[in-house]
Amino acid sequence: MTEERVGVYVCHCGHNIAGTVDVESVSRWTADLPNVVVSRDYKFMCSSLGQELVEKDIKELGLTRVVVAACSPHMHEPTFRKACARAGLNPYLFEMANIREHASWVHPYDKDAATDKAKAEVAGAVRRVQELKPLEPFIAQIAEPTLVVGGGIAGINVALEIANAGHPVYLVEREPSIGGHMAQFDKTFPTLDCSACILTPKMFEVGNHPNVTMLTYSEVEEVKGYVGNFDVRIRKRARKVNTDLCTGCGECWSRCPAKVVDTVYEAGLGYRTAIYRPFPQAVPKYPVIDTESCIYFQKGTCKACQKFCPTGAIDFEQEDEILTIHVGNIVLATGFELFDARRIPQYGYGRLANVFSSLEFERMTNASGPTNGKVVLRDGVTEPKSVAIIHCVGSRDKNYNPHCSAICCMAALKFAHLVKEKTDAEVYDFYIDMRTISKDYEEFYDRLLNEGTHFIRGRVAEVTDAARLPGEEGKLIVQVEDTLIGKQRRIPVDMVILMSGLEPQRDAKEIAHLFGIGCSEAGFFIERHPKLDPIATMTDGIFIAGACQGAKDIPTSVAQGAAAAARVLALISQGEIEIEPIRAQIDEERCSGCRICNNLCPYSAIEYIEEKGVSRVNPALCKGCGTCVAACPSQVIEGQHFTFGSLMAQIEGVLWDRRPDGGTTVYTQAEPVAAE
Amino acid sequence: MSEEKLHYAYYPGCSMSTSAHAYGSSIKHVNQALGLEFEEIEDWNCCGASEYISVNALPAYSLIARNLSLAAQTNTHELVAPCSMCYLNLHKVEGYMRKYPDLNEKVNQALAAGGLHYKPGTMHVRHLLDVIVEDVGYDAVAQRVTKPLYGLRVAPYYGCLITRPESEYNPEYPTHLDELMRRLGATVIDFPLKTHCCGGHMTQISEETAYELMRRILHNADEYKADLIVTLCPMCQLNLDAFQPQVNQMFGTNFHMPVLFFTQLMGLAFGFSQNQLGIGSEIVSASAALRRISEQPAEPEQRAPKKRDKNALPMPPAL
Numbered sequence: 001m002t003e004e005r006v007g008v009y010v011c012h013c014g015h016n017i018a019g020t021v022d023v024e025s026v027s028r029w030t031a032d033l034p035n036v037v038v039s040r041d042y043k044f045m046c047s048s049l050g051q052e053l054v055e056k057d058i059k060e061l062g063l064t065r066v067v068v069a070a071c072s073p074h075m076h077e078p079t080f081r082k083a084c085a086r087a088g089l090n091p092y093l094f095e096m097a098n099i100r101e102h103a104s105w106v107h108p109y110d111k112d113a114a115t116d117k118a119k120a121e122v123a124g125a126v127r128r129v130q131e132l133k134p135l136e137p138f139i140a141q142i143a144e145p146t147l148v149v150g151g152g153i154a155g156i157n158v159a160l161e162i163a164n165a166g167h168p169v170y171l172v173e174r175e176p177s178i179g180g181h182m183a184q185f186d187k188t189f190p191t192l193d194c195s196a197c198i199l200t201p202k203m204f205e206v207g208n209h210p211n212v213t214m215l216t217y218s219e220v221e222e223v224k225g226y227v228g229n230f231d232v233r234i235r236k237r238a239r240k241v242n243t244d245l246c247t248g249c250g251e252c253w254s255r256c257p258a259k260v261v262d263t264v265y266e267a268g269l270g271y272r273t274a275i276y277r278p279f280p281q282a283v284p285k286y287p288v289i290d291t292e293s294c295i296y297f298q299k300g301t302c303k304a305c306q307k308f309c310p311t312g313a314i315d316f317e318q319e320d321e322i323l324t325i326h327v328g329n330i331v332l333a334t335g336f337e338l339f340d341a342r343r344i345p346q347y348g349y350g351r352l353a354n355v356f357s358s359l360e361f362e363r364m365t366n367a368s369g370p371t372n373g374k375v376v377l378r379d380g381v382t383e384p385k386s387v388a389i390i391h392c393v394g395s396r397d398k399n400y401n402p403h404c405s406a407i408c409c410m411a412a413l414k415f416a417h418l419v420k421e422k423t424d425a426e427v428y429d430f431y432i433d434m435r436t437i438s439k440d441y442e443e444f445y446d447r448l449l450n451e452g453t454h455f456i457r458g459r460v461a462e463v464t465d466a467a468r469l470p471g472e473e474g475k476l477i478v479q480v481e482d483t484l485i486g487k488q489r490r491i492p493v494d495m496v497i498l499m500s501g502l503e504p505q506r507d508a509k510e511i512a513h514l515f516g517i518g519c520s521e522a523g524f525f526i527e528r529h530p531k532l533d534p535i536a537t538m539t540d541g542i543f544i545a546g547a548c549q550g551a552k553d554i555p556t557s558v559a560q561g562a563a564a565a566a567r568v569l570a571l572i573s574q575g576e577i578e579i580e581p582i583r584a585q586i587d588e589e590r591c592s593g594c595r596i597c598n599n600l601c602p603y604s605a606i607e608y609i610e611e612k613g614v615s616r617v618n619p620a621l622c623k624g625c626g627t628c629v630a631a632c633p634s635q636v637i638e639g640q641h642f643t644f645g646s647l648m649a650q651i652e653g654v655l656w657d658r659r660p661d662g663g664t665t666v667y668t669q670a671e672p673v674a675a676e
Numbered sequence: 677m678s679e680e681k682l683h684y685a686y687y688p689g690c691s692m693s694t695s696a697h698a699y700g701s702s703i704k705h706v707n708q709a710l711g712l713e714f715e716e717i718e719d720w721n722c723c724g725a726s727e728y729i730s731v732n733a734l735p736a737y738s739l740i741a742r743n744l745s746l747a748a749q750t751n752t753h754e755l756v757a758p759c760s761m762c763y764l765n766l767h768k769v770e771g772y773m774r775k776y777p778d779l780n781e782k783v784n785q786a787l788a789a790g791g792l793h794y795k796p797g798t799m800h801v802r803h804l805l806d807v808i809v810e811d812v813g814y815d816a817v818a819q820r821v822t823k824p825l826y827g828l829r830v831a832p833y834y835g836c837l838i839t840r841p842e843s844e845y846n847p848e849y850p851t852h853l854d855e856l857m858r859r860l861g862a863t864v865i866d867f868p869l870k871t872h873c874c875g876g877h878m879t880q881i882s883e884e885t886a887y888e889l890m891r892r893i894l895h896n897a898d899e900y901k902a903d904l905i906v907t908l909c910p911m912c913q914l915n916l917d918a919f920q921p922q923v924n925q926m927f928g929t930n931f932h933m934p935v936l937f938f939t940q941l942m943g944l945a946f947g948f949s950q951n952q953l954g955i956g957s958e959i960v961s962a963s964a965a966l967r968r969i970s971e972q973p974a975e976p977e978q979r980a981p982k983k984r985d986k987n988a989l990p991m992p993p994a995l
Binding site: 261268269270271342345346349350351353357360364370371376378379380381462464465466467468 | 846848849866868869892895896899985986987988989990991992993994
C-alpha cells in the first residue's frame with residue numbers, strides 16, 4: 001500500500017451531528033489511524049470557511065486523499081468534490097462518510113452508540129478513499145430540442161418559454177386537444193377571470209409557434225438515453241381524420257348519429273358524438289373519431305361523417321404513426337386527476353342524483369357547458385333553492401388521501417359566489433379550515449363573507465335522502481357537527497357540491513417508471529429537493545412542473561413551468577454537461593465473451609464485439625448500477641469508483657474493532673489487505 | 677363450493693331458542709341445503725350481551741372466554757355465531773386476549789377456576805352472514821334457489837354491530853347482505869339506514885329514545901316502498917317487529933312493516949315451507965308481503981326511457 005496522505009474533516013453540522021455524536025472525540029480518534037495526516041472537526045464544513053480549510057490543507061500539507069464526515073453525499077458530495085478540484089486534487093479522490101443521517105439522526109437517544117458508529121463509518125471511509133483512483137468525467141453534448149409531456153397550463157408554459165427563447169420543443173399531449181383541466185373551468189379564482197379567455201390565447205400561441213411541434217392524441221412509449229441525449233419513441237394515435245385536408249368546419253360532428261356521455265371534457269355531465277372536437281376552442285381544431293362508440297367501427301355501417309365532409313378528410317384506414325425524436329431534456333407536466341367521490345358512499349355521489357363533483361359543477365356553470373351556464377339540478381331544469389358545498393372530499397383523510405389538495409377552499413368560495421350570482425339559493429359551505437394562502441386569496445374570502453353564504457365549520461358525516469324531521473322530505477340532508485356551536489345539525493338542501501381532492505394521474509407510477517424518475521406512494525413525482533429544487537428530479541435532464549409534482553393552483557403551476565424551462569435553457573446554453581464517470585468497465589483481455597452481462601443490463605448499455613469476442617460497456621448509456629459487476633462469473637468487470645478493492649477496504653475499516661487481535665483501538669498496518 | 681361439508685363450532689346464543697326461534701329453525705334448513713355442519717358447543721353460557729360489560733369488564737370477558745375455551749375443544753377452528761351481539765362479544769374478547777397479555781393472563785386465571793383454558797388465536801370467530809357470503813359464496817347460494825323471490829322489495833338492515841368497530845366491509849355502507857338478497861331474486865332497495873342503531877336495549881331504559889330510533893328505520897323503509905325488512909340480528913328483529921305496535925302508538929304512525937331474518941328468506945328461496953322456517957311466528961305478519969312474490973322477474977327499477985330526456989343530465993356511472 002502506497003503512502004497516501006489523508007485529511008479527515010468531521011463536521012458538527014451545528015447541533016445536527018454534534019448534538020448526538022461526540023465529534024471532537026471522533027476527530028481525535030481518527031488522527032491516530034494510519035496515513036491520516038490531519039484530522040479536524042469544524043462547525044459547518046459546507047460553509048466557505050469549511051471548504052477553505054480543506055483547500056488550504058490540500059495545498060499546504062500535500063494531501064492526496066480527503067474524507068469529510070458530515071451529511072449525506074446527496075447533499076454535499078458535489079460541494080466538497082469541487083473544493084478538492086479547486087485545490088488541484090482529482091475530485092474522485094474524495095470520500096464522504098454520512099454521520100448525520102446514518103449515525104446522529106437515527107440514534108438520537110444513544111450518544112455512545114452513535115459516536116461509535118460514526119467512528120466505524122469514518123474508519124471505513126479512510127480505508128476506502130485510499131483505494132480510489134483519479135477519474136475524469138465524461139462530457140455529454142446537450143441536444144437542443146426539448147420534450148414536454150402534458151399540454152395543460154404548466155406544460156404550455158414550459159413550451160412557450162423555451163420556444164420563445166429560440167429553441168425547438170416537442171409538446172406531447174394524450175388528449176385530442178391541449179388545455180388540460182383549465183380548459184374545463186368556468187372562472188378562475190381569485191380574479192374570477194374566465195378560464196378559457198386567459199387560456200386560449202396561450203393555447204393558440206403554442207399551437208402556432210414556429211419552434212413548437214405539437215403532437216396531440218399522442219403518447220410516449222419508450223425513453224432511452226441520458227441527459228442531453230434522450231431517444232424517445234412516441235405513438236401518434238390515428239384520429240381517422242386527415243389533418244392536411246380538414247378545415248375544422250364541424251360538418252362531421254353535426255351529422256354523427258352516435259351520442260355518448262362525454263366523461264373527459266364534460267366530466268360526465270354532457271354528451272358528445274363519436275366523431276368530435278373536445279371543445280370549441282380546441283387546439284388543434286381537428287376532430288377525432290372515438291372508435292369504441294363509432295357505428296362504422298363497431299358495426300360497419302353509417303359513415304355519415306365521410307359522406308358529408310366537404311374536403312374528404314375522413315380516413316377510416318388511418319393508422320397510428322410512430323416517431324422517434326432525439327431531445328436533450330424532458331419536462332413532465334402531466335397534471336392531476338380528480339378524486340372519485342364514489343369511493344365515499346356516505347356522500348351519496350353516484351347514488352343520489354343531486355350530489356355533484358366539483359368538476360361537474362364547473363361544467364355546469366360554464367356558459368358553453370351542458371346547461372349553458374345555468375345552475376340546475378340533475379333533471380336539467382329545476383333551479384335549486386339551497387346548495388351545500390362540502391370541503392375536503394377525499395383529501396386530508398387517512399382513509400383516502402392524507403394530503404391537502406390546496407385549491408378546493410378557494411374553488412369552494414368561487415362556487416359559493418357563482419351560485420349566489422346566478423340563483424337566489426341559500427348557500428351553505430361546510431369547511432374544516434379555510435386555506436386561502438396565496439396573493440389576494442384572503443381578500444377573496446373576505447369578499448365572500450359579505451355575500452351571505454352560511455359558513456359552517458364541521459366535517460360532514462353524511463349526505464342522505466332519508467328524511468327524519470319535518471321539512472326534510474324530498475331534500476338532501478347534510479348531517480354535520482357544527483363545531484363552533486357544539487351541536488349536531490341536519491341541513492336540508494336541494495343540491496350538494498363535493499370539493500373532490502386532486503390526485504395524481506391514475507397511471508402516474510407507470511409514467512414515472514417509463515421516464516426513470518421517482519414517484520411517491522400516492523403517485524406524485526418526486527422532486528430533487530422539496531424546498532430548494534421542486535422542479536428537478538433525481539434523474540439529470542428530466543424535470544417536473546405543475547400538479548404532477550403535488551396539488552397546486554394555476555399561478556404556482558405557471559411559475560413551476562417557467563422554472564423548469566429556465567433550468568432547461570441553462571443546460572441548452574451550456575451546451576454540454578459533465579457526467580459522473582462512475583460506470584462499469586470490462587477488462588477485454590480477460591473477458592471470455594460469455595455474454596451473461598449483456599442481457600442483465602437494465603439500460604442495455606453492454607454490446608458484444610463480434611470481432612474480438614468480448615463484451616464492451618457503452619459509457620454513455622451505463623448508469624453505474626453495478627449489476628454486471630456482480631454478475632460477471634470471471635469478475636473482470638470493474639465498477640469504477642466502486643472497485644472490489646475499495647469496497648473490501650471500506651468493510652475492513654468499518655469492522656475495525658473486530659480485528660483478530662481483539663479490538664485494539666489503533667489499526668495496525670501489518671494487517672493483510674484483502675485480495676482484489 | 678364442492679360436495680364437501682363445511683364444519684363449524686356453533687354458538688347459538690340465548691335468543692335462538694326463545695325470541696329468535698324462527699332464526700334458529702331457518703338456520704337448520706339453510707345449513708341442510710348448503711352443506712354446512714354446525715356443532716353446537718357443549719354447555720355454552722350467555723355471552724353477557726351489552727349489559728355485563730358495562731357493569732364489570734373482567735368477569736364479563738371471562739364469561740365470554742369460557743365459551744371460547746369450550747369451542748376450542750371441538751375439532752375445528754371456526755366459530756360461528758348468528759347473533760350480532762354474541763358475534764361481537766366473542767370476536768372482541770378473542771382479539772383483546774391476543775392483543776393484551778395482561779388481560780389474557782387474568783382471564784385464563786378465571787377460566788382455570790373452572791378447569792378451562794383458552795389460548796388466544798385458536799378460534800376464528802365469524803358471523804353467520806360472513807360464513808355464507810365468504811365460505812359458501814354467492815354462486816353456490818344462487819345455484820340452490822328453486823323459488824326465486826321475484827317482485828319482493830327487500831330493505832337489507834344490517835344493524836349497528838356487525839361492521840363495527842372494524843370490518844373488511846365498509847362499516848357504514850356494507851353491501852354483502854344486499855348482494856345475497858339480490859341472488860335470491862329479490863329486489864333490493866338502497867336502504868340508507870342500513871347500519872343505523874335499532875335502539876338495542878334502550879327499550880328497557882328509555883322507551884322514547886328506542887322507539888324514535890325504530891321509527892326512523894321503519895319510516896325510511898316505508899318511504900322507499902320496501903315490502904319487508906330483512907335482518908341478521910335477533911335484537912334488531914325483536915325491536916323492529918315486537919315493538920312496532922308501540923312505535924305506532926307513540927307516534928301515531930301506521931307501520932305494517934314485517935321484519936324477517938335473512939335465513940328465512942334464503943329458506944323460502946330454497947323451497948322450504950313457511951312453517952319450516954318459522955314464518956308466521958312474527959308479530960307483524962309477513963304473509964301479505966310474501967304474497968307479492970311473483971313467478972316472473974320484476975321489471976328493472978329504472979327503466980331506461982325510450983326517448984332520452986333531453987333535459988336530464990347524465991348520472992356518474994356505477995362504481
